[in-house]
Amino acid sequence: MSKHSLCRIALAVGALAGLAAPARADEPGLTPTTIKIGMFGPLSGASMAYGFDVMNAARMYYDKINKDGGIHGRKIEIVQEDDRCNANDVVAAVKKLVEQDGVFLLNGGSCSAPVVAAKDYVVRSGVPWVMLNASGDGALYPPQPNIYGAFSISQRAMGGSVVEFASKELKAKKIAYINHDDAYGAWNLEGARFQAKDNGVTLVPEAVSPAITDVTAPVLKMRASGADALVIATYARPAQLILKKAQELGFNKPIVIAVNAIANLKQLSENVGSKEAFRNVYIEEVLAAKPGSEKLAWIYDLYKANYPNLAGKPDHPQVYMPYGIPSAMTVVRALQAAGPSPTRAKVIEALDRTDFDSGVMAGPIVLTKAEHAAQKSSTYFKFDGEGLTAVPGSFASRWTYQGQ
Amino acid sequence: MDSEIVFLFLQQGIASGLVTGSVYALLALALVIVFRTTDVANFAEGEFYMAAAYLAFFLIALVGLPIWIAAPAMVVAIAAAAGLFQRVVLRRVAAARGVSVNLVIATLGLSYVLKGFVRATGFGDTPRSFPSVVPEGSITLGHASLSYLDLAILGAALAVMAAFFAIFNLTRTGRAMRAVGMNRRAAQLVGIHLGRTERLVWIFAGGISAIAAILIAPKLLMTAEMGGVVTLAFAAAIVGGFASLPGAVIGGFIIGIAENLVGLFVSTRAITVAPFVIIMLVLIFKPQGLFGGRLRVRKV
Numbered sequence: 001m002s003k004h005s006l007c008r009i010a011l012a013v014g015a016l017a018g019l020a021a022p023a024r025a026d027e028p029g030l031t032p033t034t035i036k037i038g039m040f041g042p043l044s045g046a047s048m049a050y051g052f053d054v055m056n057a058a059r060m061y062y063d064k065i066n067k068d069g070g071i072h073g074r075k076i077e078i079v080q081e082d083d084r085c086n087a088n089d090v091v092a093a094v095k096k097l098v099e100q101d102g103v104f105l106l107n108g109g110s111c112s113a114p115v116v117a118a119k120d121y122v123v124r125s126g127v128p129w130v131m132l133n134a135s136g137d138g139a140l141y142p143p144q145p146n147i148y149g150a151f152s153i154s155q156r157a158m159g160g161s162v163v164e165f166a167s168k169e170l171k172a173k174k175i176a177y178i179n180h181d182d183a184y185g186a187w188n189l190e191g192a193r194f195q196a197k198d199n200g201v202t203l204v205p206e207a208v209s210p211a212i213t214d215v216t217a218p219v220l221k222m223r224a225s226g227a228d229a230l231v232i233a234t235y236a237r238p239a240q241l242i243l244k245k246a247q248e249l250g251f252n253k254p255i256v257i258a259v260n261a262i263a264n265l266k267q268l269s270e271n272v273g274s275k276e277a278f279r280n281v282y283i284e285e286v287l288a289a290k291p292g293s294e295k296l297a298w299i300y301d302l303y304k305a306n307y308p309n310l311a312g313k314p315d316h317p318q319v320y321m322p323y324g325i326p327s328a329m330t331v332v333r334a335l336q337a338a339g340p341s342p343t344r345a346k347v348i349e350a351l352d353r354t355d356f357d358s359g360v361m362a363g364p365i366v367l368t369k370a371e372h373a374a375q376k377s378s379t380y381f382k383f384d385g386e387g388l389t390a391v392p393g394s395f396a397s398r399w400t401y402q403g404q
Numbered sequence: 405m406d407s408e409i410v411f412l413f414l415q416q417g418i419a420s421g422l423v424t425g426s427v428y429a430l431l432a433l434a435l436v437i438v439f440r441t442t443d444v445a446n447f448a449e450g451e452f453y454m455a456a457a458y459l460a461f462f463l464i465a466l467v468g469l470p471i472w473i474a475a476p477a478m479v480v481a482i483a484a485a486a487g488l489f490q491r492v493v494l495r496r497v498a499a500a501r502g503v504s505v506n507l508v509i510a511t512l513g514l515s516y517v518l519k520g521f522v523r524a525t526g527f528g529d530t531p532r533s534f535p536s537v538v539p540e541g542s543i544t545l546g547h548a549s550l551s552y553l554d555l556a557i558l559g560a561a562l563a564v565m566a567a568f569f570a571i572f573n574l575t576r577t578g579r580a581m582r583a584v585g586m587n588r589r590a591a592q593l594v595g596i597h598l599g600r601t602e603r604l605v606w607i608f609a610g611g612i613s614a615i616a617a618i619l620i621a622p623k624l625l626m627t628a629e630m631g632g633v634v635t636l637a638f639a640a641a642i643v644g645g646f647a648s649l650p651g652a653v654i655g656g657f658i659i660g661i662a663e664n665l666v667g668l669f670v671s672t673r674a675i676t677v678a679p680f681v682i683i684m685l686v687l688i689f690k691p692q693g694l695f696g697g698r699l700r701v702r703k704v
Contacts, residue, residue: 045529046529046627049530088610211674212675214663216668218672220413237627264530
């Protein structure tokens with residue numbers, strides 16, 4: 001072959017590569033046989049309990065899909081990053097996954113406040129982001145074109161549901177409500193206030209710092225308010241301090257502990273110490289049934305099969321583990337709906353038409369173009385410090401985003 | 405707000421504030437004795453306290469030692485560790501003749517090491533408690549209710565403070581510490597061994613932190629971040645006067661009570677701000693602290 005011909009071939013190959021390049025750049029993370037998904041969550045650090053096993057659950061669901069043949073012939077390939085539930089680490093993880101690993105979509109985030117830090121970057125990048133179990137209200141309202149979350153429940157919906165339960169099931173006319181004095185607390189209080197007004201009951205809110213040491217003041221104020229029920233919508237440590245103090249100060253009305261405070265029920269019971277403190281306590285759960293019950297047994301069996309070493313350790317699977325399943329289910333359904341030649345735009349379009357019953361969560365998973373928070377219901381259990389007794393039915397929030 | 409509620413808030417706020425304030429006071433005392441004697445602001449104070457709580461948890465809940473063995477063993481271990489830190493790290497940093505801020509940075513480094521170590525054990529990521537040896541139950545004083553654990557915390561804290569004041573004021577060792585704090589060179593000239601005295605101060609500070617931990621851990625729960633409470637001990641020391649031991653103790657009680665009263669009568673949102681508002685007021689009106697003596701101006 002002449003030198004001239006070789007040059008022409010090289011030019012032609014270059015031109016073809018040039019034409020092909022934009023197509024690859026548009027849809028990174030896709031090969032004829034794989035779809036690359038970027039996952040991130042707290043794999044270490046103080047908030048590990050909120051996401052470590054949640055990520056494990058999503059991964060084992062993807063493994064199951066891969067074993068069943070994948071999605072339109074493609075296997076799911078996971079790239080995983082530790083975000084420690086820290087805003088800086090979340091942003092770093094997301095940037096690495098998108099820019100260095102070139103993932104097709106993101107499925108990550110377990111802690112509500114830190115995930116919001118990644119919102120602007122993700123919107124600019126156009127990559128579809130399906131959160132794991134973060135409520136992520138700050139990234140979901142106002143709705144962003146490519147961000148979806150609240151597969152366990154949004155903070156607004158959590159506040160609405162817990163007030164619905166206290167007013168409808170416990171017949172409380174005046175509800176004391178302790179939340180955090182940060183964005184996270186403001187979100188759930190907004191939902192709680194809406195539901196209280198809608199139900200015609202009085203809400204008495206008190207906001208505390210997540211780092212509070214002495215909870216005498218909020219608990220005493222709640223007791224003095226003459227409320228019929230107390231809702232504790234804080235993280236685990238303040239919730240446990242409040243429960244202890246409520247018993248010490250003789251608060252004898254029903255107490256409802258919101259889902260974000262119950263990372264470990266056994267530890268909750270041990271830390272509060274007194275059995276007496278649990279004589280009138282209810283806990284919020286966003287699963288469709290009691291954790292570990294027959295309805296959800298397939299998830300726990302899958303966990304044991306996938307992670308035999310972890311399953312043998314104390315405190316595993318962690319309480320929030322099943323929450324990873326509905327978000328992975330949603331990703332799989334959207335990829336299936338996007339067809340054999342998926343694009344990010346097609347996946348986003350499919351996500352905006354999501355409506356299914358996961359069988360895992362208390363309510364259906366519904367996403368539309370205008371509502372990117374997936375789940376709004378909770379179930380409730382009476383907790384006596386040892387066992388759980390289900391309260392029949394589920395209790396949904398009615399708060400909707402009004403373009404505030 | 406009717407008068408009965410006001411009385412309830414006042415009495416309960418003060419009673420509970422004295423209990424949490426006693427822990428701030430103990431930590432402030434540990435901070436002040438180190439600062440007064442060695443001129444080092446110990447940023448690892450909170451982490452000594454945190455590590456002590458986890459060591460007690462390990463010995464009681466995991467090893468299964470009875471508390472009457474575990475508690476003294478833990479106090480001795482933490483006191484020894486503090487002494488060792490002074491001997492191995494601080495003495496060498498000081499010998500390097502760097503600026504004194506190096507010593508403070510060394511304590512900051514230790515705080516990160518201790519936090520990282522507790523996290524690495526896997527026990528620091530979940531709030532935990534170890535069983536209290538004090539039986540359940542409470543007493544009512546006026547409108548206020550205090551649990552037996554609260555009374556034990558307050559009583560033990562006062563006893564430790566009294567014992568320390570006695571040591572500091574009445575014994576040879578205590579007098580040596582005070583002398584070093586007043587004038588290091590003069591103390592050395594009269595035969596006081598500087599290194600040994602400073603080490604002893606660190607040992608005392610470690611021991612006090614450990615006692616604070618065992619008192620409060622059954623009540624406030626343990627996390628790897630629990631040492632953050634040292635910020636309130638610093639606040640107590642500044643309010644009372646960083647050079648005054650009784651001032652640190654009274655500052656601790658002031659901060660504890662102020663947190664509750666602000667929370668009850670102003671807003672629970674303001675609880676975390678209250679100590680810093682008090683600091684600002686003290687710094688404006690009495691910069692040396694409430695018990696810091698007269699302000700001295702040094703010519704350079």
